[in-house]
Amino acid sequence: MGTVILLALTGLGLAALYFLVASGLSLVFGLADVLNFAHGLFLGVGAYGTWWAAGNLPGAGGDGFGFVFAVAFGVAAGTLVAILVELVLIRPLYSRTIEQVLVTVGLSLAGVALLQATWGADARPFPRPDWTRQVTGILGAQVPNGGLLLIIAAVLVLGAILAFLRWTRYGLVIRAGVENREMVTALGIDVRKAFTLVFAIGGAAAALAGALGGVYFGTVSPGQGGSLLIFAFIVVVIGGMGSVVGSAYAAVVVGLVQQFVNYYGTSGLGDICVVGLLAVVLLLRPQGIAGKVATA
């Protein structure tokens, strides 16, 4: 029983990580039709920003409030990069899908190369607050606190995004834009501002995933964003393009399947099962769990 609980909660920790990356990816694709392969870069910037700030930024550190400050710095850096990418590189290329893909793929490769050139290709130990190194006993399972932190953060981010979409003017514009972007402009709304906003939200969530993923894995490396991005794309497709709630459901399914199959089957079989699950969803329900709806 304890093993099942442990696998379920560590699976949910992984799901939380996927969700943080996938939620922004899904909103960006749903609203702006941009398949953003550079999304992993925002995660990398968040992770390295947090790691750098913990060691160098006055007031920041590897524990307590200093760590919170370091994470805030990493998230701010990821958000800023996301905004710049949208304004400088993506905005001139809206409706030019192939060019967008080329630019974002190129940017993701260049970003990894830049991180490698600056801090080396090897994984670096990530600052981890003492509490995250410990475990918490839940129903007989000793669950790492780093995973619980990810789950709590993902639930808070999910709630915040849903509240934003439900209760704010820009949230309304984004929900409408995911359905029919052209009609939003035909009501006199400059939908490009909403594009920048969803890039900022997505960049912030991905950067947070980078910072908390560093805590979860204990290390940070330049290629981390890229490998997580593959599973985030799978989560987005299974959940339904543009649906934050769909991404949350899909992330839970993917995280749990991976964790349980990898444990009870052969290591690596879980990843194959996730790809199999993607194929089944594409065959039976190509629009994903929730279809193209911004909230549900």
Add this chain to the structure above:
Amino acid sequence: MEPILSVQDLSVRISGLHILQGVSFTVAPTGVTVLLGRNGVGKTTTLRAIVGLTPPAGEVRGTIRMGAQSLLARPTHRLVRGGLGYVPEDRCVFAGLTVAENLRLAERRGTTPAYDKVFALFPELDRRGRQRAGSLSGGQQQMLAIGRVLLNDNRLLLVDEPTKGLAPKVVTEVAEVLERVAESVPVLLVEQNLAVVRRLARDAVVLAAGKVAWTGDAGELLLETALTKSLLGVGTGEAHRPAGADRAAVAGKDAG
């Protein structure tokens, strides 16, 4: 009277197809001007070009002016904020949003939305505020599509096939609403239902093969059965009846 809209030598190419080939016409500053033509002649393309919604792959040339202002190359949201209201074909309400949210989306900062006017025209929208727009009937969705445009002041309304696919009774209701709307704002209407055209339109512009084939008084056009048949491919049926003789006739669809 100076026209509210002037279209000169408008040419639109989309994906290699030369859809509009030098279209020129004007829209009077009052009443309804109807844009007629057989299916595929470029009526919707004309409205979309005016409101700046030609696809990015498309090429638009010519001149479009609303008053003294040139409309070409301006982004759609600025044209709409400048007083160009657009009710698209197939309504395009946001199915996942409620009726109230659909209306709220059309509100603009710095102006007071005219909910009183909209709810006076469409009381049902007030009652169904919490209902998802996707669960409304076709007629109710059309009311919502028109209502959200009327929340703001408009200098000209572009309305694309508002009676398409609606039940006869609802066609009459939509025609009545447009008649009332046209009392205060000029309308450029694309419409296939000739009974609706007969009731609403004062001027007519007929497109054929991407060009203007005929312009003039809508009533005169509908009286000329042979001309209507040659331009639109349909008989006018009750064309010789005086305009407005029988409002119920609006529900009868003459052209497909």
